[in-house]
Amino acid sequence: MLTTFADPFDSLFRLQRELEARLASDWLDGATAGVGAFPPINVFQQGHDFVALIEMPGVSKDDMTLEAKEGTIRVSGKKAVDYGDKVSVHRRERVAGNFDRTITLPIQIAPDGIKAECRDGILALLIPRAESDKPRSIKIK
Amino acid sequence: MVAGQELQVQEKRELQKKDETTIPARIFMPTTDIFENEESLTVVMEMPGVDGSKIDIQIENEVLSVEGRIDFSKYEMMQPIYTEYNIGHYRRRFTLSPSRIDQSRIKAEMKDGVLTLILPKAEQAKPRRISVT
Numbered sequence: 001m002l003t004t005f006a007d008p009f010d011s012l013f014r015l016q017r018e019l020e021a022r023l024a025s026d027w028l029d030g031a032t033a034g035v036g037a038f039p040p041i042n043v044f045q046q047g048h049d050f051v052a053l054i055e056m057p058g059v060s061k062d063d064m065t066l067e068a069k070e071g072t073i074r075v076s077g078k079k080a081v082d083y084g085d086k087v088s089v090h091r092r093e094r095v096a097g098n099f100d101r102t103i104t105l106p107i108q109i110a111p112d113g114i115k116a117e118c119r120d121g122i123l124a125l126l127i128p129r130a131e132s133d134k135p136r137s138i139k140i141k
Numbered sequence: 142m143v144a145g146q147e148l149q150v151q152e153k154r155e156l157q158k159k160d161e162t163t164i165p166a167r168i169f170m171p172t173t174d175i176f177e178n179e180e181s182l183t184v185v186m187e188m189p190g191v192d193g194s195k196i197d198i199q200i201e202n203e204v205l206s207v208e209g210r211i212d213f214s215k216y217e218m219m220q221p222i223y224t225e226y227n228i229g230h231y232r233r234r235f236t237l238s239p240s241r242i243d244q245s246r247i248k249a250e251m252k253d254g255v256l257t258l259i260l261p262k263a264e265q266a267k268p269r270r271i272s273v274t
Contacts, residue, residue, distance in 0.1 A: 038148035040226035044219035051219060055226055057187040057254035079148060086178055093172040094187060097148040121189030121254020 038099045039075070048134050050127040052103060057121035058094070064123075066116055073114065073125065076100040108133035153227050166213065167229035171256075175235070181261040182242065188231045189254035193273045196256060198249060200242070200271075206234040207256065249273045 039056040054075060056064070064077025081096035083089075108130040115126040153169040162168070171186040184205070188196075191209035199206050209231040216228070243263030250257045251273055 037150045040150045041223070042221065042226060042228075043223040044216070045222050046219045050222070055189045057189040060253050081174070083174070083176055083183075084178075087176045087183075088178070090175040090177065092174055092176075093151075094174050094185065095148060095151065099148045120192055120251075121187070 038079075038097075039101065041101070041103060043103075048129045050105075050107065050129070052125040052127065054101075054123040054125070055121065056099075056123060059121065061118050066123075066125075068114055072102050072104050074100070074102045075123065150226070153229070155229075156232055164230075166211075167227065168232050169227065169229050170233045171207075171209065171231040173233060173235075177262075181259050182237070184235070184256075184258040184260065186231070186233065186256045186258075187254060188256055190228070191231065191251075191254060191256075193251035196249070196251060196273050198258065198271045198273070200237070200244060200247075203237050204234055205237055205258075205260075206232070207258070208232045209256070244271075247271050 039054050039059075042053045042055075044051045044053070052073075056077075056079065058081065059077055059079050063080070064075060067074045067076075076099060078098050079096050081094050105127065107127075110128040110130045114128075117124045117126070151172055156168040156170050158168070171188045173187075174183075174185045176183055184207075186207060186209075188209040190211050192212070195210040195212070197208040197210075211228060211230055213228075237260075241262055242260045246261045246263070248259045249271055256273075
């Protein structure tokens with residue numbers, strides 16, 4: 001019989017790999033202070049450096065604090081949703097509260113340090129890799 | 142909502158499209174709060190990553206439709222290493238109920254990825270585009 005359909009185990013294995021990658025990720029290993037799932041973080045690699053994007057709509061620079069310490073970055077703050085009195089609510093989907101999350105960095109950072117930019121509800125952390133940490137190519141004779 | 146309670150991430154809801162779009166990007170529905178007081182109806186939508194200039198708001202025949210576009214160009218040189226949330230455009234439509242809106246006085250404001258639309262109540266008129274500050 002011809003295999004005209006994709007192998008059904010394919011998607012299962014892919015799911016398992018993705019789950020394991022999520023749990024075993026260097027980026028959120030051994031979280032120190034800071035628990036919880038909010039705000040969600042995406043980490044990208046750009047050349048040798050890393051960019052972490054944290055999505056927190058409605059939170060401005062003044063509502064949060066960013067701390068870096070020895071290979072971890074901690075972002076904490078408060079998301080507020082306020083509507084005033086005497087309002088009749090038709091629909092309520094947004095949530096409010098405090099948040100506190102820590103990212104562990106599996107790389108060495110350049111002495112210039114991390115740059116942070118907060119715009120349109122997204123906090124972008126530009127994490128430059130230290131020169132000593134960059135992979136060096138080895139010549140094969 | 143009680144302040145001080147631990148915040149949970151709200152997974153983005155994908156838009157159920159009846160017809161296909163020409164762009165391949167995904168479209169999500171922004172989380173919205175709608176409430177009203179005596180003078181106006183307020184619609185607040187969370188669209189992180191969208192700049193005020195990329196918002197399109199339209200009212201036509203009692204249907205309010207809002208669309209926010211993400212700039213994907215900055216993601217082109219980046220490879221994802223660890224992801225927890227989806228990235229895509231935003232679109233949502235609401236049918237405005239019997240409350241009649243004065244379309245000439247609608248105000249829209251975009252701050253930190255949150256769009257606040259204030260629709261003052263008055264007589265209903267024909268469709269119009271609104272600009273965002």
